Amino acid sequence: MRFVLASASPARLSVLRAAGIEPVVRVSGVDERAVQESLSDPAPAELVTALATAKAEAVVERVAADFDEAVIVGCDSMLWVPGEEGDELVGKPATAELAARRWERMAGGSGELLTGHAVLRLSGGTVVDRVGDHLSTGVRFGEPSAHELDRYIATGEPLRVAGGFTLDGLGGWFVNGVDGDPSSVIGISLPLTRSLLARVGVEVVSLWNRAESVEQAPSRADSGSVV
Structure with missing residues (x-):
């Protein structure tokens, strides 16, 4: 069985590789605005889960042509932050301004990152099960100086990521803390993905396929404290 990531995100790919999975990547190319407009006043959690589901569904035909047995994982993240006219849910900023x-x-405040995940299980090239859910993680932001903020935005990184910041990149310098699952802030929640896989009858350990992750992992008998 293959693990298929329906995302072009290098951050999600990095998290999975570090966690023992070399996924097959199939970029969904979903029109996120069209998905949002198709929903009638969705709650934030409903929106991110619907977007994740749309991304997973979009690659089914291509995955089924290559693999009889697979799990497809779609992800989406948005940030719930104080806005000029009340709280708002934001994705990637369209411009540097x-x-x-x-x-x-x-800056100096906090936000709530909502991460939606969807898992589809394929057997015999056909979707036989599908589940979706979301996770909420609190993010406490630092206070970059005007010059630091100008330099950060000039890198272009904030324009490519939900909420305009990263935890594992340059934006990590300006995040004071995370209350919840750090991997969800990076883009793919390992605990939530494991839970969804279990709900479609797949143990995450059966998907570990990076040889070095298995070969280098110490046994319980060999493990000990290192100072």
């Missing part, structure tokens, strides 16, 4: 305005509001 928007990224700067968002950071001016977030």
Whole structure:
């Protein structure tokens, strides 16, 4: 059985590789705006889960042509932050100006990152089960100086990620803490993905396929404290 990641995110790929999985990557190319517009006043959790599901569903035909047995994982993240007219749910900032305005509001405060995941199980090239859920993680932001913020936005990183920040990249310098699952802030929650896989009858350990992760892992008998 193959683990298929329906995302082009290098951060999600990095998390999975570090956790023992070399996934097959199939980029969904979903029109996120169209998905949002198809929903009638969705709750934030409903929206991120619907987007994750749409991404997973979009690659089914291509995956089924290559693999009889597979699990497809779709992900989406958005940040719930104080806005100019009340709290708002935001994705990737469209412009550097928007990224700067968002950071001016977030600095010194906190936000809630909502991560939606969907898992589809294929058997015999056909979807036989599908589940979806979301996870909420609190993020406490630092207060970058005006010069630091200008330099950060000039890198282009904030424009490529939900909420305009990263935890595992340059933005990590300006995050004071995370309350919850750090991997969900990076882009794919390992605990939530494991739970969803179990719900479709797949143990995550059966998907470990990076040889070095298995070969180098110490046994319980060999493990001990290192100072």
